[in-house]
Amino acid sequence: MIKINMFSHADSVQGQGVGSAYKELIRLLDQHLKETFDVTINQKQPVDLTHYHTINPSFYLNSFSRKRGRKIGYVHFLPETLEGSIKLPWIARKVFYKYVISFYKRMDQIVVVNPIFIDKLTQYGIPREKIKYIPNFVTKDVFYEKTAEQKAELRKAYNIDQDKFVIFGDGQVQQRKGVLDFVKLAEQNPDLQFIWAGGFSFGKITDGYEQLNKVVKNPPKNLIFTGIIPRDQLVDYLNMANLFLLPSFDELFPMSVLEAFSTGTPVMLRDLELYRAVIDGYYESCQDADEMQARIRELINNQARLDELKSFSRTASDRYSEENLTKIWKQFYEEQYEIAKKNNQSRG
Template identity: 60%
Template sequence: MIHINMFSSADKVAGQGVGSAYLELMRLLKKYGQQSFEVTVNQYGSADISHYHTIDPQFFLSTFIGHRGRKIGYVHFLPETLEGSLQLPRPIKAILDKYVIAFYKRMDQIVVVNPIFIDKLAAYGIPKSKIAYIPNFVSQDEFYAQSEHKKAQTRASLGIKADAFVVFGDGQVQKRKGVDDFVALAKRHPEMNFVWAGGFSFGKMTDGYEKYKKIIDNPPKNLTFTGIVERKSLVDFYNMADVFLLPSYDELFPMSVLEAFSCQTPVLLRDLPLYQAIISGYYASGSDLAGLDEQLVYLKENPEERQRLKLAAKAAATKFSEQNLAKIWQDFYLKQAHNQMSQLVEDLMKN
């Protein structure tokens, strides 16, 4: 049996995709990998594989001490993707950027959730041979299509009429997520209802905190900010929406999009190259505020297009299902364990 130790603090901060991806993988290994893997969390003893999900300083130090086995780094962000998320003094930001790359370079193998980041990591000096692409996934047991009755109940709990056109978005309230455009669209369309689930996961360190705090405290009448919602409750929000809208300017592979797909909710996204690389054909898009506005109006007025996107979402959910990804992760870990054993044999022969 292969011993995998997970190093992670991803689930300590609510409302962020890194934590969701970590919890999904842990649940998948518990469900599908019990015969092959022994999984521990944040243990500093020996392991065959050490999988680092977050870049905590104590985790970085652990790579220099003890027998960590094959060191796997899970890349959920790069220095440039932190822009618009955290408000940090320039000197501290420069140090953080260098630290992030130093952490990744300490790994024996890197896993990215979007293939577009392979070239970006290579530009930082990490060999492409050390980078693997494995997409995110969600459980269809937790995110699924609900009945019309349940959808109506969720709408009623938010004070929204059963026949209203509802646009839902979620994520941390920050500039990078495109919250400004979400608010602007709500102002342009008082005939629609907008709901945003999420808050300030990093408190006052969030870039633009004061600005967004004022918006949350005094939103347009047709816009509801729910604050951070427990992940198990998000299925209700995706289902009660006519459209899931994520106007982010920069992402890797947002869990929220997969969750919306799994609930068979039509998805509208800002037109980004990183989406084209992984989910092309499964969503509607707009390149800017005007484009998103045009698409939103079109979707409201054309229920047949919403139905097409529902079917596309269902197809995407199958592609990125836990069943498909279970085999991919199992093969990946087995290969890493084999590589670790080969390295040990090679080291013994040298000595």
């Protein structure tokens, strides 16, 4: 049995996609591959493979131990993708960004959640052959589409008008996520119900915190900020929504979009190169907030298009299903084990 240790503090900060992706993978390995892989978490005994999910300094230090076996690094962000997320003094930012790349270079193998990162990482000096693309996924056991009757009951329980067109978004409240555009759209459409789930996962160092905090405390009457909520409530909101809207300016492969796909919810996104690389054709694409506004007004009177978008979501959900990703991760870890074994024999 192949021994794998996961080093992660991804679930120490609530409301971020890295934590969701980590939990999904651990669950997949536990439910489908526990006969193949012996998985431990944050342990220091000798293993065949060590998979680093977060870049904590303590993990960087322990990566120098021979007990770690072959080291695999999960890349959920690059320095440039942190712009608009956290605000740091320039010197701290420079040091932190350099550390991020140094951590990735310490790894024997890199896994990216979006193929567009491959070229970017090579520009930082990481060999292309050390980089593997494996997409995110969500499980239907947690994120699934409920019946019309169940959706009606949910609206009643959450005190949301049965006839109201609901637009839902989720993610950390930060500039990069386009939250201010979401607020602007709520102001432009007082006849619709807008809901944003998420909060300030990084507190006052969140980029644009002061401005965003004022909006969260005093939103338009038709906009609800739920704060950070558990996943079972997130499923409820997705099922109550007529449209999932994420107006982010920069993303990787957001778990929130996969969760919307998995519940069969129509999806609208800003037109980003990163999206086109992985989910092109499965969502309503808009250039900016003005186009989002125009499309929203069209969609509320176009049930045929909404049904088409629901169909796209279901198709995307099948593509990034737990079943497909189980095969991919099994093959990946077995390949890494064979490389590690070969390297050990060479050293021996």
